[in-house]
Every structure is written in C-alpha cells, then in structure tokens.
Amino acid sequence: MDLGQGFPEWTELGPDSGLDPLGMQRPIEVIYQSIVPGISTITLRYRYYSFFPFILKHYEEHIRHPDPKVFRAFQRRCEALFALICTHGEPELGITGSDWASRTLNDARAQSSETAIIDFSVGADPDADESLRYLRNKGGAFGAIYATQMSEMGLIHFPGAGDPNPNPVCSDLALKLADAFSRELGATADEFFEAVAAGKIALSSLQSFEAMKPNRLRLGGGEHILLTDILFGKSDTRSETDLMRRRTLQMLLDVTATSRSIPRAEQVKWHWFENVPELQGGNAHEVPHLWFLYQACDLIRLAYEVILSSALTLLETAPRRRMSLADLTDELIGFVEVAEDQTWEDFSLGLADGSTAAAREHALAMLDAMHEGETAEQVRLAVSLIAILYVGASDASNLIEEALSGADYFQSLRTEVQFLDRALSVPARRVIADMVRERVVKRHLWVASRKFRNQKAYTFHMEPDEGQLRYRNHFRVSPSSPRLDQALRFLRDIGLIDEGGITQLGRAEMAAA
Secondary structure (H helix, E strand, C coil), X not given: CCXXXXXXXXXXXXXXXXXXXXXXXXXXXXXXXXXXXXCCXXXXXXXXXXXXXXXHHHHHHHXXXXXXXXXXXXXXXXXXXXXXXXXXXCCCXXXXXXXXXXXXXXXXXXXXXXXXXXXXXXXXXXXXXXXXXXXXXXXXXXXXXXXXXXXXXXXXXXXXXXXXXCCCEECHHHHHHHHHHHHHXXXXXXXXXXXXXXXXXXXXXXXXXXXXXXXXXCCCCHHHHHHHHHHCCXXXXXXXXXXXXXXXXXXHHHHHHHHCCCCXXXXXXXXXXXXXXXXXXXXXXXXXXXXXXXXXXXHHHHHXXXXXXXXXXHHHHCHHHEEXXXXXXXXXXXXXXXXXXXXXXXXXXXXXXXXXXXXXXXXXXXXXXXXXXXXXXXXXXXXXXXXXXXXXXXXXXXXXXXHCCCCXXXXXXXXXXXXXXXXXXXXXXXHHHHHHHHHHXXXXXXXXXXXXXXHCCCCCCEEEEXXXXXXCCCCCCCCCCCCHHHHHHHHHHCCCEECCEECHXXXXXXXXX
C-alpha cells in the first residue's frame, strides 16, 4: 500500500496519545484567542490578576534580587500561602494548589491544637520531591498559568535580552491594582509577607487573611473598579485586543440577561452561531462574525474526527485489527446514501440550504450516534454536516479568506471549502472517497509522522503494517473549549452575573457600553 512519501515504516513504539489527530485545532485556537485575549482555559479566578501584581510590587521594592531562582522561591511561597488561605474555612474554587492545601490543613488540624504551625516552605520549594510540592510545575501558577495572560492584558512586562533584571515587573496599571489590593488588606498585607519570609504560619492565623479570598472582593471598592475596567478594556492604554475581549464580554452579558441564569458555554456557542449578524461582507474584526466562524471551524473539525473515529472502530473490529486502505475507504463511504449519478454539488445542495439550524441538528445527532456506537449513522451524519457547512460557507467567503488565510499546513474550514469547490462537478461518491482517504486517513498518518519527526511523540491511532492499516487506539472526540466558561467565571468574580443571571452591576455595565 503506497501511502506517499514521508510515512513511517515502524509498527511499535511508545504509548503516547495523540491530541489533534488531524491537525485542525490550531486555526480554531487562533480565532478564540483573538476574541477572548487575557483569559485562558486554566486562568480560573480573576482576583489572581490583583494578587500577582501585589507580590511582584513587593519583590521589586523589598527584595529586587535579579536571580530568577530567588524570585521563583519567593513567588512559590506566596502562592502556597495563598492556597492555604483560600482553602481554610469555606474553600474557594479554582485555586492552584488547593488539593495540597487541603491535605496540609487536615494534617495541621489532626494535631488538635489551634497553635499548630504549618511549615509550607517545603511544599513551595521548586526542588522538593514532586509529591511534596503544592504544584509540580516549577513555574508555579504565575509562570505556568497566569503570566502570559496578564502580559496580554498589559499588566506585566517580561524583560528583554540583556536586561539587568530578568524577572517580570508590573506595568503602571498593575501597580495601581497592587496598591488597591494592598489597601483592601490593610495591616495584614505586611503580615502576609512576614509569613512568606518565614515559610511558616499558625493555623489560627489563617482566618485573619480572609480578605484576600477571591469571593471577598469588595464590590464598589477601588480594586473592584480597576479589575472591572481592565477586564472591559476601559483603561487609557487599552489595545485592539482589549476591545475584542470587551465585545465578547458584552455579548456574554447580553446572553446572561436573556437566559436569567449563568449560561453554559455550549449554549452560548450555538446561540451566537445561529444568531450571527449579516455575514455578507463580514470581516475578521467583527467579534460576532468571528464567533460564528469559530463554531463553523470547530464543527467541520468534529465531523472529520468523527469519520476518523469510525475508521478506527472498523479497524478495531476487523480480523487481526487490520484492513487495507481501499477496503476501509469503501466500507466508510458505503454508509453514505448517494446516487451514482449525483455530483458533489447535487448531493450537498440536496441535503439542506446550509442553514445554521440544520448544522446544529446534524451535529448533535452525529455526536449522539457516536456516543451510542452507531458507526454507520455517525459517518452519514458527519458527511451531511460537512456538506451543510460547505453550502453555508458561501455567505462567509470574505470572512473565511481573511481570517483563515494562514499556512495550509493546518486543515481548516478554508482548506476544506477549497477542496470541495474544486470537486463541484465530480461524482459525489468519488469526492467522499477522496475526503475519507486523503483528508482523514492519510492526513492523520501525515500529521502523526510530522509529530514523531519534530517532537519525538508517537501519536498514531492507526499505522501502516505490511500493506495494511493496523489499529492502535482510539481518541476522544469533543467540541473545543473556547474560554467562555472562564470568561463567565471572571464576570461572576466581579459581581456582574450570579446564579439568577445578570446583576444590577451587570446591567449598569451593559447600559454604559
């Protein structure tokens, strides 16, 4: 079986699992990173954006040691103590190191004495055994999670090459935030850093730092106003990315006001997809259009991955878990009902009008079929969904070309529309066969071979073996997570939404937009 130049000949290696098996995630990530900048899927609580300027300012004013190891030791002690504070009493959600903090607090309570002393210096030590650390990553929550997003919001600056101080520092805006946070703490601000320097704290003392907890942000206070203004890009130094995030957050407030509860991310994605403004002439600077494009891109990725998942199911159940590429392709396209004389144009236009409602109906049914193990049905629905998205893409051609015109190394809605545009008059059965063989099966093998060559990661879910394809393992097919849950959490942290939907503060923010 000739799979083309560059395909490997090995059959066994490490057990590494493969994410993004078709190389379709990156264009999707680029879209949502541009419309929710400064927030990631792992930035879980917004008050960290006050806490880190608070400790950075202290380091710059009182320690100012240029050695990154000294800074990291200080930063990690601050984070470990913060985790203990936030886990003590009523535990906060989304706190880095909370599992370690919970175990540490339970051990201290087992001493049956409120005078118990908690030594958190070992847990904070980046060189301690991994099992003892509050967070295994040596960069801590700041280095591993928050620093990049805070830089994107203009709150911290990373030093350039040759800078005498190689450690990150606060921007002027972050310094204001640090001062506001410190004022909220009062005298306990100094006490916090005294405990950090000691690496120890009495169990009974943790209660005095309650004001630091994310849920204790005082609404209407100076820190709260600054956090709100920064999140919504109202500062004098706001950038284009700030304005993009602001538009997304305003759209979230609008959805929350309508739903009268905190919506789920999936609900929001479908709402924006089905209620997109006029797409003709849309461009990559219009946030509602970009959310539509995000969902369309993610849906075509899902459809392609469902076909790959179906191919793996067929391979797994085949004799010796092997099939030829030709037999695998024939079996997959046999699940799709298509007349012999139908062209791709006839087939795609005959399914639906490319409406967003039809796309949603087919996508949900496709995922249901996959979860139920109905292989034939999931392939049929996946191909139908691709056709619906292709037809619907004609209204967004300018948007697609502008937003997805990067390297074609990554498959995207743009590359697949181009592929199908070239095949309009080709028999639909042949087009679907090319899609399965070239755009799914061979594509996966190519992506996996590139990952092995460049990253030394073995991510094949199927592999060539003596003229056949051999099954290796399955992967999880699911919609992507575009930071909406985290954005909603941030809005909740600053009191603009709650379980009942939008709050008075949230309505005031909407009115001021």
